[in-house]
């Protein structure tokens with residue numbers, strides 16, 4: 514269960530500020546599949562970073578499973594984030610000189626999982642996204658879409674209850690994109706909450722609810738067709 | 741005029757190799773608008789890097805305006821590249837702590853343009869992609885789609901005769917994506933050659949020819965509808 518109340522985020526830059534979010538309020542129940550859409554610069558990634566406990570709001574609150582995240586200390590925030598949330602970054606955020614396998618193992622290292630089962634689980638996650646043959650290759654030796662899929666495997670490996678995916682199919686051709694959406698659909702059928710930023714209508718079609726942003730505000734929030 | 745003959749590229753990794761391109765041959769005439777498509781990992785970016793003189797083939801040749809690029813020394817390659825080719829990278833390749841304006845000025849610095857007209861031309865290029873208000877912001881302070889548009893402005897600022905764009909609309913919503921495609925269409929109407937990698941069919945629809953890759957080989961090369 515996720516609740517955001519009157520969320521704002523203002524980035525203070527040298528001499529001026531950018532109001533990325535100007536008052537966002539909504540609730541997402543467990544097991545929902547929500548698409549967040551809106552033009553470039555409308556605040557989607559900023560919102561995902563706040564929901565995913567990667568950044569703190571300027572004002573307002575994020576309540577994740579009953580806990581108000583802005584009240585937590587950094588280390589508590591990190592452990593909530595690591596145990597509950599799987600995050601697929603818009604720019605992948607992989608360690609470029611590290612192998613695909615090791616990148617996927619990272620959340621398991623933070624969770625204190627032993628190395629034997631860690632490697633096994635990371636390999637399974639790479640298999641799900643179709644990259645088991647590249648497990649030993651470094652990220653900077655993979656294509657754009659392959660890196661994106663490693664980032665998706667890393668987000669799933671800890672079996673999180675909420676998956677936040679920021680443009681997860683941006684670099685993928687339609688076949689790979691559809692495969693990833695089927696994985697997310699399966700995880701959602703199994704009860705996980707999926708929140709997905711996308712600008713592609715056919716990707717948003719997998720969700721059952723679409724929240725649209727414009728200039729840091731919600732302009733619409735409604736149920737959408739089921740795929 | 742661009743000719744590639746029996747082009748191959750094999751990446752040698754620690755202990756094994758990846759044949760990214762396995763024999764590619766085609767000719768693109770001046771003023772054409774070509775889309776390069778294919779699944780993730782099929783070799784599109786590798787092909788673009790070879791055409792754009794950013795990397796050398798394992799075998800075969802790239803002939804750009806009558807010059808065989810693989811025969812050029814590094815500094816000659818760099819100047820051919822900088823004067824003739826505008827390159828939009830799949831991962832933007834911006835200097836993250838540098839302002840949008842300074843990033844767009846880079847090709848002009850290499851071309852030896854004086855600082856007054858450099859700043860003016862870079863600002864004009866940012867205006868074309870709709871980002872003049874963010875000229876003084878650093879790349880790491882911009883959204884994904886804003887960074888992509890800075891990368892496009894940088895590719896256009898030197899007024900190159902060939903524009904190579906690797907997934908230029910991957911992070912853009914359909915409105916921004918359409919604006920970028922209209923810019924490229926205008927440049928093509930003015931006689932520039934455009935080669936564009938994309939996995940989105942509606943973006944490929946702007947091109948008049950589509951070359952499809954699969955596992956490092958061309959599977960089809962045909963004229964497509966005009967938009």
Ligand SMILES: Nc1ncnc2c1ncn2[C@@H]1O[C@H](COP(=O)(O)OP(=O)(O)OP(=O)(O)O)[C@@H](O)[C@H]1O
Nearest residue numbers: 654655656657658751760780781782783784785786
């Ligand atoms: N620097 C590199 N070192 C080693 N292998 C590489 C490197 N870059 C790409 N490859 C490999 O070469 C193959 C082709 O990669 P390329 O980036 O050209 O594909 P692509 O068609 O652009 O894919 P995408 O649509 O995912 O961007 C892939 O299997 C990839 O892993």
Ligand SMILES: Nc1ncnc2c1ncn2[C@@H]1O[C@H](COP(=O)(O)OP(=O)(O)OP(=O)(O)O)[C@@H](O)[C@H]1O
Nearest residue numbers: 524533553554555556557558559881882883884885
């Ligand atoms: N680290 C930052 N510092 C300063 N400003 C930022 C930062 N990150 C984002 N912004 C600004 O906040 C606004 C919202 O950015 P955000 O990344 O949330 O947009 P977005 O909807 O994800 O866009 P896109 O679709 O292009 O990825 C933009 O105007 C952007 O320039």
Ligand SMILES: [Mg+2]
Nearest residue numbers: 558603883884
């Ligand atoms: Mg974003």
Ligand SMILES: [Mg+2]
Nearest residue numbers: 656657785830
């Ligand atoms: Mg690529």
